[in-house]
Amino acid sequence: MESPAPTTRASSPPPAAGWSLPGIGLLKGMAVTAVNMIQSYYRKDRMTTVQYPEERAPISPNFRNFPFLVYDGDNMAGLRCTACSICEKECPPQCIYIVLDRDENGKSLKRPKVFDIDVSVCMNCGICAEVCPFDSIYMDGQYELATGDRFGGLLFNKETLARSTDYHAQLRPLEAAEVAARRKAEEEKKLAAQAAKVAKAKLEKEQKELKAKEEQEKGTGA
Amino acid sequence: MISNPFMSPAAAPASVPELDEDQLLHVSLGPQHPSTHGVFRMNVVLDGETVVSLKPVFGYLHRNHEKIAEGVTFLSSMPFTDRLDYICPLTNNWAYAQAVEKLAGIEVPERAEYMRVITAELTRLINHTAFVGFFLGDMGAWGTALMYAFREREKILDLFEELTGARMMSNFMRFGGCRNDLPAGWAAKASTLVNEFPRFLDELENLIIGNEVLIARTQNVGALPKEALINGGITGPMLRAAGVAYDIRKAEPYGIYDRFKFRIPLGTTGDCYDRMMIRFLELRESLAILRQALDQLPEGQFINPKSKIRNFKAPVGEAYARIEGPKGELGFYLISDGSTNPFRYRIRPPSFINLTLLEDMCLGLDLADVVIILGSVDIVLGEVDR
């Protein structure tokens, strides 16, 4: 149960000599600031200021700020979102509001009628993008959203949120390519499965017909 | 009642010296005060400029984290932990993930453990350099040290942004691993940073540790005997500055800390100067850990494939897990009743409990010392009030 007592080893990490003059520390410090002051005129690592509106520091493509919705094709009709409400439930600050669109018979159209995100509440956690099973919500890097209109300007509806797949590909090339490849594979798999199903059905039908024919032939034969 | 030998004179009211009430000046430092590191408040009674009583007032940033966490799923609390100690979100992530892993018995793949160590130690670099900057700022040094600290911090934040997608609020760790793998070339960039960091440390040490004004301000200020510190629940660099060799990374190695060779720096007196120096020395040790971890970084999975993201439920039970955060012992105490939400979610915040002995440290000193002592405790209000 006992662990050995910690072994201590004496050493004096600030390698100061035994005798120091008062004021040396101050002068050393002043030397540091002087070096920084002078070098700031010609060394890049001593002048790190990026003059924001004109210059911009590179921002990683992984940077996430607020979510956006992806649509396939050219317009909102291709919105991938199926209004399944998983993100709405998982969103830690509950800033997503989704209403499922239904036709006149009350049947689900698998698309959102309302999809609002209150970016004045959103905490940029990215959990919505993580849990979405339909690859439809991703995190945007856009951050210049300051506004004087607190109520109108910060409640994003689905038109404001929608972005094309191209936008996604431009923003996060790696992620978008991966998603596109996976979706394509799934699509192909689905198509293949469908084709296989059709083929199988066809085969079965043919076999059935064949059987029926045989039986008929048998019947006629008998 | 059993007497506590570590009780402060103020807690035992009989021993307060008789003072003429008219001579005393009641000052409320905070909640909006330049050097209370946020919205901390202290009701100070001064005799001249000497502190005769100091009562901290908390709660100005009480954001009900624990209550909110009981109402959301286990995973949804992860981004909230970022906002506890907002200077070092990744260690908070780790502490919480570790508690849930303990609660649910989830294994963590080796690569993920390495990623956790690397991010946690980078976080320690951020915290300790920023501490030094803020500490100097409390002494009225016009932010030069802070500027240098933040200059280096920005480099680490760029790494974090690439890895986790956010500068501060990383939300990176998941139960059983991390959210995503290291991007291509990230480890090389981190290595470069780690190799260049000592140069900056030399510069910062030249600027600070020999400064006679700083020495005069910090030496023999705020020291307490180590037994009192342990009894008061003080942890982290503050405890080690007094010479107690207690670092959870060594005492109870979590993650894979037992694989690395590193040392725990210890002070002797435990005054504010030692507290600062211990942080300088810990920075060097963190760099040693980082070098080893980046060298040994194995290939493999970054998250346990068995762990679920959606609809995660922990088995009935409770768990208390803690890590050595940059500010001290950060613990999470979780009770699960088997549902998707924790039944009880409690944080053991190092900043909050390290303030227990604030009054003891400040009594009889100057108002200016109070500011330094508070700075040397290294608090973050998000964690103090939660």
Added chain:
Amino acid sequence: MRVPALIALVLGSFPSLGLAATDKPPLLTGESLPRLPQRLVEMALEALKAPDWLVSLASFATAAGTVVAVFLSAFALLSLIERKTLARAQNRLGPNRAGIFGILQPVADGIKMLTKEDIVPTKAEWFLHLVAPVMIVIPSILALGVIPYGREWLPVPLELGLVFFFATGTMTEVAVFIAGWASGSKFPMLGAMRAISQMISYELPLIISALSVVMLSGTLSLADIVAAQSGYHLGFIPAWNILTPWGFVAGIIFLIAANAESNRCPFDLPEGESEIVAGHMTEYSGFKYALFFMGEYLGLFAISGLGITLFLGGWQAPLPGLGFVPSWFWFFGKLAAIIFFFLWVRTTFPRVRVDQLMRFAWLCLIPIALLTLPVAALWHFTANPDGSNGVLSWLLCSAILAVPFIIITVIFNRRLAPSLRTYHYAE
């Protein structure tokens, strides 16, 4: 008590004003450029056959106006340069968007300050609250009037210039205390208490270190003190007081005390914002606050100017053969160097604590400053007949002055040096 003395001083020196205006060198040379407005006014009034007293008064007003204008623009410039220098030391750019290189930043600040609401807290004494900022600015301007800026540029040639300077300087303390008291709030009061104890404590080393210069120059007139530092040793070393053992020590003491007197970092305790918010200025807004700011900077100019006059040879050129450059250029060059030094210190140092500040003044600065007086006398009596000092004199004076420094070093190494601390590692 001081105020009547002040008035007597000013009135007593009025006749001497005429002296400055009697000689008539050519109207415009580099040397006399700063006196151009004064001369023009004089000529205009003389042409109009104005009475002598009017000419004298107008000339005085214009001279004073020139100084005020020069230093107000210097104040504006310094407020920008300070921010830029601080920024550069911190690897930033500093203000650069208001005008080219941010040159209009002080203008913007001024406009904003002027148009900002003036708040008088309900608990404040409104009259004193109003008077304090004005009282901060006036003595600084008065003090600026007696400093010789150039060979021909001495706005008010007072015989007792040094006394006048220190007399006006003490008024700042009263003003700061009034500001703290009149605000009717705790932090300003704490700040004022700190300020008053600090300023009184540092006034002593300041005056004592100036005294050694007075002893050797044998005059209280600042112009004569500058004149006493003219010439060059060995043909190229300027005969400035700072380049003597006693002058060196007294100069450094003066520099430190001046820094403390003008409440600059690391002695900015009265407004120590990490402790007592903004000290005596906490309750001031708008233009009153700007006046405090202005008073502080003008005070800085004045005390640096005095330091230059006493120890750095005033407007004297640093090397022989530079006579073609106007003398006031040297003065302002030295001023810029000293101010830059103050800024540099500000970027680096943390603030000291109240009791340490006091102990430093009373146990360190004042004894050493007192020691410079006998050393200065020794210097005087061991001088060669031609006024220069031999090697023996140098060694003797330096040795005496080294004693306190050795004592300090020993104490420092026994009690505070960073090498005293050892740290252990637990595996």
Added chain:
Amino acid sequence: MAIDQKLAEDLKSQGVHVTSFESLINWGRSSSLWPMQFGLACCAIEMIAATMAKYDMARFGAEVFRPSPRQADLMIVAGTVTKKMAPQVVRLYNQMAEPKYVIAMGACAISGGPFKDGYNVLKGIDRFIPVDVSIPGCPPRPEALLHGLMTLQKKIAKEKLMGSSRARHADPNGPGDLPVPAFGPHDLEPTFNPDVWNPPAITRDASES
């Protein structure tokens, strides 16, 4: 600040002067926004980062963080405003000298953000003090804060100092000190200031789901 009616009319007759005077003042105010040294939570760290070397808010003349509200022009509410803190914030706002501006930085300051369901969290500081610019994000990047500052500068540049549409602080009859909420047994009293906070009515749910 108030300019009397007659002078205003006189100036109006020489329109040019009024406009140039106005734009000069607005330029001065927008180029010298001194923020109050006042950080609440996480966003304060990004606010500090914005003043640091990489982003350098000083370029806009806005690095002079004044610890005293009297000398500050801009209150950057950076972080969660709790109910316990709200009266202090309102008091600080009242202590600032006109013209004063408020930036709500980050989700918490705008609306309570992720913590809005907490019992001690104020759902947006605009419930008690007028906010000029809101910067969403949790926390907003330092660039976003600079963008917010520039948005505010543009807003100040358009301010009218006289006439019916003049800015709040140029109106001598404008609101004086805002009422400071009191601590009640369960919540702040009142929970919002109706003179300042007028949210649009929401009719969700009935028609939609």
Added chain:
Amino acid sequence: MTPDLPAILARLQAALPAAGLVHLRNPGPAAQDSLLVAHDSLVAVCQTLRDTPELAFDFLSNVSGVDWPEPAKADAVAVPPEGTAPAAGGFLEVVYHLYSTARRCGPLVLRARTLDRQAQVFVPSVVAVYRSADYQEREIFDLFGVIFTGHPDLRRILMWEEFVDHPMRKDYVAPDDYEYEPTPHDAVLEKAKLHYPAKPEI
């Protein structure tokens, strides 16, 4: 390392025969068992744990309050020995996590329970033994309403003095400030509905 709970229990029972100590089992994978301590002996148990050199639990890491409106749930999380009668009603619980810095051992989990959730909400304070409990006990008093007898300065710590509720209790009702909720669902929707404008009569 994890402490050897049965050994500690035996030692405590030897030192304090009157202390009502019950070993509660943790059913989860963490397997952090706990000791339920009776009110009267809590301070004495802590004192013994701290001062016995072989135990040397000198460091009280964490004190947390838990609200158990349903005692069955509490028994499921911290399983009592077979045959113990379940509690009659809900109660408040204080959980202590102790460590030994010298022996590098912990956590030792202690639990103390109040008699009910309304009137008998007393638990003795351990500040006299562990000062680190000071602010944590105040926090539990503030948020759960447990009254720590013998605490030197028991005041609200996080909420303001005028506040009357104990918000961390499970039955706490948060104040109604749901005037503007653009994205409501679940519980928030119910509360926000109260603020929707009245529908015009058709």
